Amino acid sequence: MSAEHEQHSLFLPLVFVGGLIFGFGLGFSHMAQPEVVLNFLQFEDFGLLFVMFGAAVVTGITFFGIKQFRSTAPLTGAVYGRRLKTLDRNVVIGGGIFGVGWGLSGICPGAAYASLGVGNITILYGIAGMFVGAYIQGYWRSASAESDAPATAAD
Template sequence: MAGEHEQHPLFLPLVFVGGLIFGFGLGFSHMAQPEVVLNFLQLEDLGLLFVMFGAAVVTGITFFGIKQFRTKAPLTNAAYGRRLKTLDRNVVLGGGVFGVGWGLSGICPGAAYASLGVGNVVILYGIAGMFVGAYLQGYWRSSRAESGTPASAAD
């Protein structure tokens, strides 16, 4: 990357450290255990609600407060801005498919990797399914583009 959006040399190491902290937090809060997540989704154990609420509070304060101190991201030098996504058919269908997968497996993609860290090697089946599903969606999208079927930016 060159020009205005040149990355700081610490960008990738800090992303890695952020991932480590995120993964540790998922493991510590038990969100990396599918049984706990499924109990939450079935409204039997609402403890994860506090984990998600805490994350939402920290994220909200950061997103709303950062503009008071900085106009550009410190590591990428890109201007802060909101990227609004319209609620269309693809967002609704994709969210529904994601939710069904989450409900069946008891784990979301980020927590699936953290689940490996707590010794859940069976989750490799779920991770493999995520990769196959992503590949099939990409194949479907590219075949639509090649056949001349209009593909929206959301496809």
């Protein structure tokens, strides 16, 4: 975050409140239970589809409508803008790997944390796996970036 955009003092507390609402919604809709997610992935229960659709509608309306009232974020002062990401090989491969992990564990990362709140302590294995996987990917990307860097006269 640049020096020109100071965070409002309520930024972190509101992020926490947003997390509480998100976690409560996941627990209330039973999406924090891996069995429910696995049933969706096996085309036996389509409740997750309705939860995702409801979230997408609310988010879409909010992101579309907010630009009509404000040009900057109220708590950070940052200008609203879209981050365009091209569909490349890394997105396709990473999405496939994510999907395999989601299917094997039965839960996506956000719901994994909410799953702890509904008493699913064994999800800690999945959360540990997410951290280890992210660390390995970060290490691999750093190593490949270093090997791709052009040699200089000082090398």
